[in-house]
Amino acid sequence: MTTQDKLQREIDLYVSKTPTSRGLQDSAEQYLPGGSSRGTAYFAPYPHFIERGEGHYMIDADGNRMLDFMINATSLILGHAHPEIVSALQEQAARGTAFTGPTEAQVRLAKILTDRIPSADSIRFTNSGTEGTLLAVRAARAFTGRPKIAKFEGGYHGSHEYVSVSVHPPLEKLDPSGPTPIPEYPGMPQSILDDVVVLPYNDLEWCERVLREGRNEIACVIMEPVVSSFGYLPAQKAFLQGIRDLTTELGMVLIFDEVQSFRVSSGGAQEDLGVVPDLTALGKTIGGGLPVGAFGGKQELMDLFDPTAGGATLAHAGTFNANPMTMVAGEVAMNHLTPDVFERLNALGDELRAKLRAVFDELEVHAQVTGIGSLFGIHFTSEEIVDYRNVIRADGQMRRALFTGLLNEGILLQTGTAGSLNTLTTEAEVDTLVDATRRVVQRVR
């Protein structure tokens, strides 16, 4: 039996367990393109529809109970329907869900975050991480008066135009000699591509050359200190420090996208890795499970948004920005995440990564396990993962077979076979994932 046949067997098993989802997908496709509103919600042959979440578990429309390591793309760090978040939301909903005027809850959450995040003198809330990175980029342009931005090949920062360059470029479009700006969609204006400089991750020499060449035109470098789409790969420390030093020297704004990596410590990856950017974009965990985004940073940059002294340089409105539902949920989540909790969670993450590596060694399967803190990623390749190109050269069929096989074992990962732990995870759930991975790899290899 080929790997393709074994994958098909896993898909057939999934289909046999999810007839209600199949029907729901058929009706969804009548009203929504492909049946959904979100790229990450879809996987072939069709996604299971969710009925409810309970702590570490998600129950689908056919009653399948899934141990959830997807956890809404890392955002639900206290698990589903945490009782304290539910009651904070019930209380707030009864008092009103959104007002144009500010609430005290916004100030409380802003204080928690600015106290924790080394780079954040102050902060503004948005409704998504996309808006957080968009406004950070805009602030960098306004502050420096320069038009271009630099981003990394394979880096995802949301769906706005300038960061939608070279996000998922296919292998055949890559210039073997190094990164070039590749449009993410047909018809992307050349003017956008002309203003985006694309860099290779973890290659300081290349970055230095390109940034020096663009020193009068590049406003900012936007990057994740832990790259989500590379299976939560932390930057090599010397590389990250090198980018910090270069951007300082060249007068460029360094933006860390910590929409996902903020969950690695109280102060995010910047605290953990010891490199402080000028601006930070946030999202996911800081909203306690509600829609959220934010950006914060040095006061001189954040002052661009200050309306108090005769008007802000940068206008920033948003009907649901800092709505009190998100603020109270975020406050509960942040208050739960004490240093002790991070220590426990991150130790479990270390244990999971070590146990997964041991399984692949035992089964003599070429695989790399990446990650940091409570984040992990699995790649079927013998290449060490240092940048985008190693990631896309990995075996996509094995990845899909593991993802689907784990679904059949009652375990949900991200489709890229990455995932995250939450505060309800114990050694038992780690072992459940490790044992199921062993069984699935034995079945599909």
Ligand SMILES: Cc1ncc(COP(=O)(O)O)c(C=O)c1O
């Ligand atoms: C690193 C990173 N930046 C930005 C975003 C965009 O956040 P949102 O989906 O809230 O717009 C995401 C979302 O997955 C992300 O992972």
